Amino acid sequence: MTDSPAAAVAPTDAGPSPRRLKWEIAIVLGLSLGQSAAYAITQFIEYYVKEVDLSTTSSTLNTSTSSVAWIDLVQQLMVIGFRLMPVLLVFYLFSDRGRSAWRTLGLTGPWSAVRGDVGWTFGIAAIIGLPGIALYTVSRALGETITINTSGLPDEWWSATILLLSAASVGILEEVVAVGYLVTRLRDLRWGIPAAILASALLRGAYHLYQGWPMALGNVVMGVVFAYVYVRRGRLGPLIAAHLLMDAVAFIGPEVAPESWLVWLGLQ
Secondary structure, eight states: OOOOHHHHTOOOOOOOOHHHHHHHHHHHHHTTHHHHHHHHHHHHHHHHHTTOOGGGOEEESSBOOOSSHHHHHHHHHHHHHHHTHHHHHHHHHTTGGGOOHHHHTTOOOOHHHHHHHHHHHHHHHHHHHHHHHHHHHHHHHTTOSOEEEOOBOOSOTTHHHHHHHHHHHHHHHHIIIIIIIHHHHHHHTTOOHHHHHHHHHHHHHHTTGGGOHHHHHHHHHHHHHHHHHHHHHOOOHHHHHHHHHHHHHHHHHHHHSOHHHHHHTTOO
16 A cells, blocks of 8 residues: 555654754854854954054944934834844744744743743843953953944934844844854754854854954853853843843943043943
8 A cells, every 4th residue: 555645745843954954054144143253353353464553443333324313213223123134034944843933042931930031131241241341441451452332323312212222133133143043053963062052152252353352252251151041041031131231231321421430441
């Protein structure tokens, strides 16, 4: 008795092949943080080829795109929206065969898990954020880190909101792609936990190389902590929230902090 046509084409529960997963990882990273890492690495090399004085070099985040205020606002929202497209791609890829991307990434669950995320959020932000400020201050004093200007936006009613939305989009992009997606896919490829954590951390450090090697190294440490917490708890939510909290302070803080504080911290 031969198999029926329906049986011959019945879907299986097998996931993507290793070859397909490798191409998928290359495409997702190439459209997002991998692309940023490539540019940051070449910029870092250029610093030393041209013998750039990093103490006099600066980079401005969230720059204005138009002299017309309402067009600038629209384009800022477009930048934020397009920045999140790789995140939507990850959700799409993780939703195949009826799976829930939200559950896979640990973004949903019982109230007890969500409540526990709150404590982890503030704990991670304090453990990473405070030493990060100290590292930036010291490395600026040593002339090994560029000045990061967190806002190049005009003095408009919407500027603070855009800065917060930008901070949120950066946090979501980095944690979903560099941690949730990459660690999960590397584990699907049978990578060991230490290797997957290290790969995630090195990616995070690579796309921060444009700031100088101390900040890149600091981000590698941050990446190890974040990926380790994700592997142990299976929850991406507190990592995104902690990143948002740290970036919100970094983006909004310079706008409201006394100028003397900014000078002391090397932010001006």
